[in-house]
Amino acid sequence: MLDLADVYAARERVAETARHTPLEYSHTFSRMTNADVHLKLENFQRTGSFKVRGATNRIMTLSEEEKAAGVVTASAGNHAQGVALAATRVGVDATIVMPEHAPISKLKATQEYGAEVILHGADYDAAAERAHEIEREEGRIYVHAFDDPMVMAGQGTIGLEILEDCPDVDTVIVPIGGGGLVSGIATAIKEQHPDVRVIGVQAEGAASAADSLRKGSIQEWEHVDTIADGIAVGRIGDLTFEVIRERVDDVVAVSDSEIAIALTALLERSKTLVEGAGAVPLAALLSDAFEYEEDETIVPALCGGNIDLNTLTTVIMRGLVETGRYLKIRTVLKDRPGALRQLIDVIAENRANIYAIQHDRTSRDIAMNAAEVVIDLETRGHDHVEGLVADMRAREYEVEILV
Structure with missing residues (x-):
């Protein structure tokens, strides 16, 4: 099995190519979680990822x-x-x-x-x-992406950096796709500080490692589905499974919605761009996917920042929806002068901002003397959304929430 000496040997080989990436304390996420959160910014690595x-x-x-x-x-x-x-x-x-x-x-x-x-x-x-x-x-x-001792050892150099830069760390959170990253980091950390927890995180739509640990043998998923394409792997490795089973304290899963929330939070609050797989560790922390103590020192390893811009647009929108920052509704108005203006006044009174309006008199789903209206809105949270919709319905608008 992979050992600490392999990781130290790897460090010398990769030093000229890979950077020692920053570890930064996050006031925002520490306040949000009541923990002591330090972000391992591996998204700043050359090529944008730990790989x-x-x-x-x-x-x-x-x-x-x-x-x-x-x-x-x-x-x-x-x-x-x-x-x-x-x-x-x-x-x-x-x-x-x-x-x-x-x-x-x-x-x-x-x-x-x-x-x-x-x-x-x-x-x-x-x-x-x-x-x-x-x-x-x-x-x-x-060159296997994860199920190779030399590859695992190279990834484990992140664990050495975490221990050097944050010697008081209590818990390290690591994404799992095929398992090479978490195997290397767990080896680097556990052989020096066995009391430091290593928590692995997968996307719910590609959680073969969690499934395998639960059932005691490697489980292969025929189909995987997640916005975290970097960890969209249907089967963990034979070698990584053994390391994970011996050295990783727990493996949890997070939903795509939770990943989107974490990604948008990092972008908005920390000015840090990560891909879906890179947001997974913070998603686990923010969603309470595992238990931790108040003031515990936690390091989420943000493993990469290579996100396609089209995907980024979709994920940001998903994150805004999940946090009540974006709302799309449908209603039907009487087709008469001033009806649309009255609706807009209700929205303005509730201090929501209109992104777009679609006004359609031709839909076969409505009466001949009516108009269908679809409105995209900027809102300020779930309470704001609930208040706006409740007020519209109180004024006898039939509101259908589309997004």
């Missing part, structure tokens, strides 16, 4: 013959960029297989780091099958 650590360690341990053969891997995007950069820096040819619907930003970045990219399959597992075919056909070395 460059493990990829570099694995490639640096290849023999000269293996380097000459070239490498191949599969990735949803972050591991792809890490392998591409690490391989290019030492002159190793790299081929990366990515799912067909991989975020455009991650696809372009991987190509810019110098790798050949092949799009194949609907998800990571399908891409991995094609990558293994290329491994056999071309004799390349497969």
Whole structure:
């Protein structure tokens, strides 16, 4: 099994490529949780994610013959960029297989780091099958995204940095996709400070690790569905499962709505942009997915910031809806002069801001003398939404909440 010596050895190999990322105290999230919260900003890492650590360690341990053969891997995007950069820096040819619907930003970045990219399959597992075919056909070395001791050791260097920068840490929260990151961090931390808790977090739509631990054997999910594409993995690794079972204190799951809330909170309150997988640790903390003590020192590892802009727009909107900051309603008005103005006056009295109005007299679902109105509103929280809707209904408007 992976040990602390492996992680320290990895640190020397990755030092020239990977940055020692910041660990920052958060007044906002400490106040919100009554804990002592320090954010590990791995989204500031080169390539925007922790993956460059493990990829570099694995490639640096290849023999000269293996380097000459070239490498191949599969990735949803972050591991792809890490392998591409690490391989290019030492002159190793790299081929990366990515799912067909991989975020455009991650696809372009991987190509810019110098790798050949092949799009194949609907998800990571399908891409991995094609990558293994290329491994056999071309004799390349497969660099696994997580189920490799050298990759795990590289990721574990984050744990060393956390202990150095926050020696009083009580709990570290780590995302889990395939399990390489949490395996490395747990090894680095537990072998030095066994009393420090390591909490793994998955998205509810891709919670194979939690499922596997609960049932005592590795469970493979045929379908995964989450906005956290970086951890949308249907099966954890054989090696990572053993490390998680021995060294991780608990594994919990969070919903996409909770992930969206955490992501928007980080963006708005900490001016920090993360991807879905990067927001998962904070989502677990904010949603009370695990128990902790008041004033406990907690480090959420924000593992990456590579989010597609289209996805970001969707997630921000979802976060605003979940926090009562955005409301879309439908009502029907009598089609007569002043009816729309009267409705707008009610909204103005309740101090809601109108983003957009759609006014339609032609819908077959309404009477001939009526008009359907759909309104997008900026609101100020759930209480504000409830008060606005209640007032409209009290004035005999039939209000349907669409979003």
